[in-house]
Amino acid sequence: MTKIVGIAGIQLVVFVLTAITTMLTTLSQQLLQERMVLTIRHKVMSHASELHLGFFEDSASYDLLRQADREAPMRPMSMMSSALGLVRMAITFTSMIALLITVSPLLAVVALLAPVPAFISQSKYGARSFMLNYIVSPIRRRMDYLSTLVTTDTYAKEVKLFGLGPYMVDRFGKLGQVYYDRQRKLIRKRNIAGTAWGMLSTIAGSAIYLYIALKAVQGELTLGDLALYTAAAASVQSSVGGLFGGFAGMYENNLYLDTLYRFLETKPEIAKPEKPQPLPSPMRGHIEFDHVSFAYPGADEPALHDVSFEIRPGETVAVVGRNGAGKSTLFKLLCRLYDPSAGRILLDGVDIRTLDPDELQTRISAMFQDHVSYQATASENIGLGDLGSLTDRPKIEGAAAKAGIDERVARLPRGYDSPLGRWFDEGVSLSGGEWQKIALARAFMRDVPILILDEPTSALDAQAEHDLFVRLRQLAEGKTTLYISHRFSTVRQADRILLLEHGKLVEAGTHDELMTLDAGYAELFTLQAAAYLDA
Numbered sequence: 001m002t003k004i005v006g007i008a009g010i011q012l013v014v015f016v017l018t019a020i021t022t023m024l025t026t027l028s029q030q031l032l033q034e035r036m037v038l039t040i041r042h043k044v045m046s047h048a049s050e051l052h053l054g055f056f057e058d059s060a061s062y063d064l065l066r067q068a069d070r071e072a073p074m075r076p077m078s079m080m081s082s083a084l085g086l087v088r089m090a091i092t093f094t095s096m097i098a099l100l101i102t103v104s105p106l107l108a109v110v111a112l113l114a115p116v117p118a119f120i121s122q123s124k125y126g127a128r129s130f131m132l133n134y135i136v137s138p139i140r141r142r143m144d145y146l147s148t149l150v151t152t153d154t155y156a157k158e159v160k161l162f163g164l165g166p167y168m169v170d171r172f173g174k175l176g177q178v179y180y181d182r183q184r185k186l187i188r189k190r191n192i193a194g195t196a197w198g199m200l201s202t203i204a205g206s207a208i209y210l211y212i213a214l215k216a217v218q219g220e221l222t223l224g225d226l227a228l229y230t231a232a233a234a235s236v237q238s239s240v241g242g243l244f245g246g247f248a249g250m251y252e253n254n255l256y257l258d259t260l261y262r263f264l265e266t267k268p269e270i271a272k273p274e275k276p277q278p279l280p281s282p283m284r285g286h287i288e289f290d291h292v293s294f295a296y297p298g299a300d301e302p303a304l305h306d307v308s309f310e311i312r313p314g315e316t317v318a319v320v321g322r323n324g325a326g327k328s329t330l331f332k333l334l335c336r337l338y339d340p341s342a343g344r345i346l347l348d349g350v351d352i353r354t355l356d357p358d359e360l361q362t363r364i365s366a367m368f369q370d371h372v373s374y375q376a377t378a379s380e381n382i383g384l385g386d387l388g389s390l391t392d393r394p395k396i397e398g399a400a401a402k403a404g405i406d407e408r409v410a411r412l413p414r415g416y417d418s419p420l421g422r423w424f425d426e427g428v429s430l431s432g433g434e435w436q437k438i439a440l441a442r443a444f445m446r447d448v449p450i451l452i453l454d455e456p457t458s459a460l461d462a463q464a465e466h467d468l469f470v471r472l473r474q475l476a477e478g479k480t481t482l483y484i485s486h487r488f489s490t491v492r493q494a495d496r497i498l499l500l501e502h503g504k505l506v507e508a509g510t511h512d513e514l515m516t517l518d519a520g521y522a523e524l525f526t527l528q529a530a531a532y533l534d535a
């Protein structure tokens, strides 16, 4: 009696311990999974932040990035549990196979080989599923894009006005169907083939049981042996299946991890030279383009062709030209977001390719045409222009005043602490011109020798534009300033004007010089002036 109670007690302890260890395993696995996903996504994001601009302008890069960011993070954990499973299975397998060999070595071989076809089929479909995922990645990206168009405030106005909602939803549905059809085919095939090959194992298993049962009937095995060997046979089969399944899983996971490594191994094309030249200090802001040509990757025509000019320190230069003439490209090259295909760009006489790009970019402040409206507070929106001064309120207020947005920000419900945009908080919506002034303020945050502004006043009202240019005269004091503008009233105020046409520099000089030249600039200027006078 006491013996039985003792055994029951031991059993209870074993159960409790099993429950605790299972809980601990699940707990640590889940936590590890979360941490792993975070770590990998963090690494992917940090690597992406170091890559060159051109990388993000290639659709294949997006697919790679997406795989690395969405699919790969789950894989190491899955790989690890496959590996741990393999160890567990291997232990069961060796002990059970030893048992089976004592009944019949042939049985052991049959048990061993039966799961092989299922393994081959699983591996094949694992690889196919990976390939399919890769192929359908652009479809999924397009679906994400359509969904963003319909669900994001920035696009909602136009989508609503043009009644594009149902059209987008319909396209989303059609793409979703294509995606589903492709997945369905594979999932169906994978499962049917898996089960069919699995049958082979089942048949082999049954044959083994039959053999053992016959042996028992013939009296060669006892009933106890019968139970033991059938359990051993079942165990061998499941562990061999598990072993192979583990290998197949590892193989599939490995394919996904491979894309992650491929992404992480992508080297930034604009990298720091081994021995970067120090930037002259203090920098004067002398800029020289020396026979610079540049074509965007995959483009047929060059965006800039043999462009040469010089800008003296402290000069204010306006760059003009028709749409697509290459003006923004010129600015992007100066910031070293791309490298020229031919020629050199010199800053204070130093080729910018020999400089540390990060350091170069701390000496230039810029406002781009497609400036960003950050979903953040007004203060952060401005302060992001100079991370070191993100919390320097007087400096931020100073930059806001230079851009002419100080009064508007002061009138916001929580002043500089008001969130702008409505994605995360109950933020304030600004007008297009107000957002542009915020972007300008961001550019004014840095006290740097070179300031470049790509259409800084395109959204500003006439008064604001006039005020800005009056202020710009003081702000640009001692700085080399370049701006692009289509408004000739502002262009004529520049010290010098560069006219680009089809990627070539065709005219350069002061307003008066170019008017006297009576060529391209004079024609554009007169065209605009005439439009005003006629009105």
Ligand SMILES: Nc1ncnc2c1ncn2[C@@H]1O[C@H](COP(=O)(O)OP(=O)(O)OP(=O)(O)O)[C@@H](O)[C@H]1O
Residues within 6 Å of the ligand: 057, 296, 297, 299, 303, 321, 322, 323, 324, 325, 326, 327, 328, 329, 330, 369
């Ligand atoms: N990221 C890019 N990838 C490929 N081609 C580009 C890219 N950006 C611009 N281009 C092409 O390079 C040419 C010059 O473009 P750029 O943006 O420099 O013109 P722009 O003079 O600034 O025009 P706009 O007045 O319209 O702003 C255009 O033909 C454009 O199609």
